[in-house]
Amino acid sequence: MKQYVSRFAILTALAAGMAFAQTPEPQPGTPTAPVRPRAMLRRRLMQALNLTPAQKQQAKAIFQQAKQSAQPIRQQLQQNREAFAAAVKANDTAQIQALASQQGTLAGQVAAIRGESMAKFYSNLTPDQKTKADQIQQRLQHRKPGSNG
16 A cells, blocks of 8 residues: 555656646747746736836836746756656656655745745735735635635
8 A cells, every 4th residue: 555655646746747847839820938827917917906117117127036036946946857757767766755855845945936026016016006916816816726715
């Protein structure tokens, strides 16, 4: 039973790593630039909040800095996924465990950078904009599968 659970965990981790490494093929007649859901959501949020030109400039600077800060970590994540796939093929369970742990740490670092940038953005909003942003956030939370509410 323990061996079954271990193999299931390894296969699940491999599938997750491979899913994150995959990029969808562009459809004919569509732009080749990948659609980044977070960036699109951020743009829609900024439009909904009716930001001033100064706030838009601050937001652009905040998110550009976050992107630059996260870039080396994203590269490490990609290298880690490749090494993980190789470890799975080699059936190197010790390496799989180490790489899975490292993957979690790196993903956490990216999440922290994202969170810090959103906190900076939020702190630049007016009280009315913060109220509207909170309402939007609540609606998004209720739409997510598995969310409480």
